[in-house]
Amino acid sequence: MMIKVERGAPTPEELAAVVALVQARAAAAESAEDRSRPARGAWSDPARTVPGAHRRPGPDTWRTSAWPG
Numbered sequence: 001m002m003i004k005v006e007r008g009a010p011t012p013e014e015l016a017a018v019v020a021l022v023q024a025r026a027a028a029a030e031s032a033e034d035r036s037r038p039a040r041g042a043w044s045d046p047a048r049t050v051p052g053a054h055r056r057p058g059p060d061t062w063r064t065s066a067w068p069g
Contacts, residue, residue, distance in 0.1 A: 003019065
């Protein structure tokens, strides 16, 4: 981020205050964007509808792979 002073001669304290304000506004805008998107819950996860997705592979998995879910 670059801030350019067009007129005047601000003190270092004044510049620090402006930079802090700009950073705080940018952080607030980012957090507002994050809140605008709803979190995806487990109920809406498409992988939940795949039969057998909860099974972990094991040594005899190939035998049970043709069994109905």
